[in-house]
Amino acid sequence: MDLNSDINDDDNEEFSWESDDDEKENRTGIPGEACEAGPSQPSLYSHFIAMGFSKNMVEKAIKENGEGNSEAVLETLLSYSAIENPYLENGDGPIESSIASNVDGLDDDSYDTDGSDDQELIETLPKKDRNLSTLVEMGFSPKEASAAIDRCGLKASVLELADSIHAAQMAEDSDGIVWGSPTVNKPDEATFYSTSRKKRRLIEEKRKHRRNRLHGSRRGEYLKKAALDVDNIPMEISKPMIGFGLPFEKCIKSRNLPESALGPPFFYYENVALAPKGVWDTISRFLYDIEPEFVDSKYFCAAMRKRAYIHNLPIENRFPLLPIPKKTIQEVLPTTMKWWPEWDKRTQLNCLQTCTASAKLTERIRKALDDYGDVPSLRVQEYVLAECRKWNLVWVGHHKAAPLEPDEIEMLLGFPKNHTRGGGISRTERFKSLGNSFQVDTVAYHLSVLKNLFPDGINVLSLFSGIGGAEVALHSLGIRLKAVVSVEISEVNRNILRSWWEQTKQKGTLIDVDDVQKLDGDKLEKFMRRFGGFDLVIGGSPCNNLTGSNRHTRDGLQGKDSSLFYDFFRILDLVKCIMGKKF
Template sequence: MSQICISDSDDSDAFEWDTDGEAEPSSVAALRNFDAPGPSTLDANECVKRKASFDLVKEYVGMGFLEEHVLKGIEKVGHSDADELLNHLLTYQLPGDDCVSNFSTSGCAPLSVEEGSDDDFYFDWESDEDAGGREPNSDGSGNEDILQEMVDKDEKIKFLQEMGFPGDEVDRTITRCGVNASMDVLIDSIHASQHQATNRCFDSFGGREKAKVMEESKNKRKLYGGRAQGSQPRRRLDGSQVNSMRLPNPMKGFSLPNDRHRLPPVNRRLPDEAKGRPFFYYENVAQAPKDTWRRISDTLYGIEPEFVDSQYICATARKRGYIHNLPIENRLRLPLPPQTILETFPHYEKWWPKWDSRRKFNCLQTVKAPATVTEWIHRDLATLSSPPPPSVQKRVIYQCKKWNLVWTGKNIAVPLEADEMEKLLGFPVNHTRGVSKTDQYKSLGNSFQIDTVTYHLSVLKRMFPNGMTVLSLFSGIGGAEVALQRLGIRLKAVVSVEKSEVNRRILKAWWGQTEQQGTLIEFDDVENLSKEEIEYHTRRLGGFDLVIGGSPCNNLAGSNRHHRVGLQGKESCLFFQYFRILGVVKSVMATMREEGDTRY
């Protein structure tokens, strides 16, 4: 039986870090002679490629990397993926090491990492990015916004290739015009470059060629969904209309438990088939592939998602979408956790550099920073004056944001410990204690942010004074159960479905430690939970008051650029198991009501 992981960020064995194509060749001589006088033997496309590489070399040299290392990195991984290039550069020894002064054409060997150690060089990025870029008044803390340009670029490349444009030409055009350029601009630019050589040779036909370019661009846009004024909805290749769902910016949900963030009232209407018991609550990453949330919403009775970034509730970002049929009025005004990093961990203030302006952590990951990153930060800063040069500050802050590093000593930045992640996510102290550190990071990185979920579920406290029966799907380490217990809601019975044995062990330990008086019934796989079993437990327990869970996001998260295929992915398609099980519960409970079951 294959393991299912309810991951925000894909760190499974199937996660691939290979680039989609071969790295483009690059040479020191070619780049250095880019502006040299004399006749050029390069065509326009080659010039664009080398100009992009030349600009990239200047940027990374300005950040403090050696030019030789940058050129070697470009030759190995190409210049189209800036973050992959940066990760590769960090594997080389930095200025001040012995091998740098004796640099040869072979360069310094990348730093090796022992297989299977806790310090494995993981680069697990969870970046479920905003469609509109960085949020106002945000300190930009973390990698939630670092990968969005690459994700957007991948989607545009795929779409333009489906239109018949060559991949290399698409890549050059996006590099030239920018990843934020509209599809109309990109299409026009590609056609213009295709006809540029013809225009040079046949100036007398310039007007005719220009008209031809514009007509072809217009036809392509019309066929594949481009729009000149943005007034017409884009259409899929099969001609069906796409009803895209734009993410709000900022993500503050329907309301927040904070006077400083008063939001306008929301007028939400639920369809009849979604009203009342059982209440349901579904969660997943907000920044999924285009149209994913529209499809999820359409499947779950057309209910509008509530998008929330938990940085408005606690000291760490976590951008999530929630679809539920809970009331949104009369949520309880619950005490808020500490709002900033140093309010949460004041003991770090002594060593926190003034040039590190982070106030919030990035979304917590399922793995910790590799030792190679923390080592070069310490080595780099130890050899420099205080404060270090801006280029070094930029490089260090980038890694601190990416890996959520904290300062525990002079020039010493280290990853968060598991108990610190528990505090940020709202779990009890030592909730995950007793399992390996690797499992702790993975389980916590895949969990609910408890303060956010508790606020949403708070409307249930007055509705169920005698306790609740809960069907918990993809239970993880019991985020839903912890949230309800925090509200003082008695758990009369919980049917928990969770595939990870480690997570089941953590939930069961919490159940015993908190001396729950209700019944805990455990299943290990939503796919194996039959209709008959669902019906049996629904009738036996008198129906469920709440069906809650969040299916795996392995094929949805922005970090998983090679398998980010949406709801048809092997893991993320389990969303439809959530809907299947919810449907069976609703059907059985409707029958119970018709039969006059007094418990209903």
């Protein structure tokens, strides 16, 4: 997963990195004038061109519906698009009908044939509740949705309400700008286009929601809950981030899981903890209302890595991997102690990134320190420390700060030495693959409960496998891997996992799937018949639309890559459905 950055190109060898340390929300949207007047936007023609529709299609839709009805024009355009892509309109049989779209995807026990029950259920709700439910499913909080409806009135369309929320968010982030102010700066072209693309995606998801074939009973409960729960606040992150407890310390022994969350199979989902507002509430809603376990890996190694995990694993009788990893920079990298300045008080590293600092940056640091001798000024110290924290620089000589090497990152993340080295893999690719991986010791602590449950080995469906963090963790725990179906789009990562599998002389079966969207009900059922089902579904979807450092495409679960979370749920839902039928 590529993480875009706005860092100066002189300071990094890549264009992106991953960091969890920035909790500040990055909101974008189109500010409008007073709600009653509707959202501020260019001409209708330009508006839909900016959303990505072709000129001919827009002209035809406007001619058919007139310029006064933007909603009808949009529906017509989406219909044209659906005709061009008939896959969206057709299911592939009873198993495929349980597949969830990005918005419409709760687990159910039975399915209808044409989706009419679902649509009828939505239509029976009051208009305010229907709009509120739609906005909540778009990713807005119930409070934001309710406030927008109160501002704009019941006659406002969902598009106008969404624009209203975006404008309110921008006004909230701006000094001295109040909603409804008669003068609002026109958004720049890039902001408008970004929001338009997002809006188009959300509306397409709404249409998929109408077409989905899930039965209406539990869906209705969800919609009513979302509509009524307007006072719900965003999920709080525990501090300190120790989850249900740490090794050798007093821990929470049990928790109550919803009946729908119980296995088989066990499942385990991971992503960045400090995601945009509402993301973890949404993920939790889809994953059977299980609350995330927030854990910072600084309690397991010498580097911070703030993550959230939603799973249905037992939490009692966990145990850590041995030997226990060292937890300070000086213990992990003892040769740096000789050169470590007294004014650098760091004992742990920040989140390990997907790229590294450039030689130019380390040269600037050396020159800045050389100019001041042994005791640099406070200003220089602050500058150097800021760069060292940002890029995880360590001291390797007199006034010489250097980035971590891939081998050192492997060690910090709990992978075996040379796990990503050789085989045609470049240094840059090693940084990227490692930066996007699990911290093995942390994940192994959670998965350790499986050892006694599966003494003869385990069948694993590994989604977004990366370089095999889950597989390495299970193997390190002494859990035999009977069968692993690994889904990973990166050929580099697939080669790394395959190489590790062969080097560790695994006796089980490893199957590669190169694209999560190719994994449909038929393929899953074949795998499950072959191996007798899956004991564990594990993975973490790409996080580059969620991380605080990503200023360009931090779009939450609507982002191009992070929306793949819905594929995790889709596949998990299918596995539960197929196993429920006892295939």
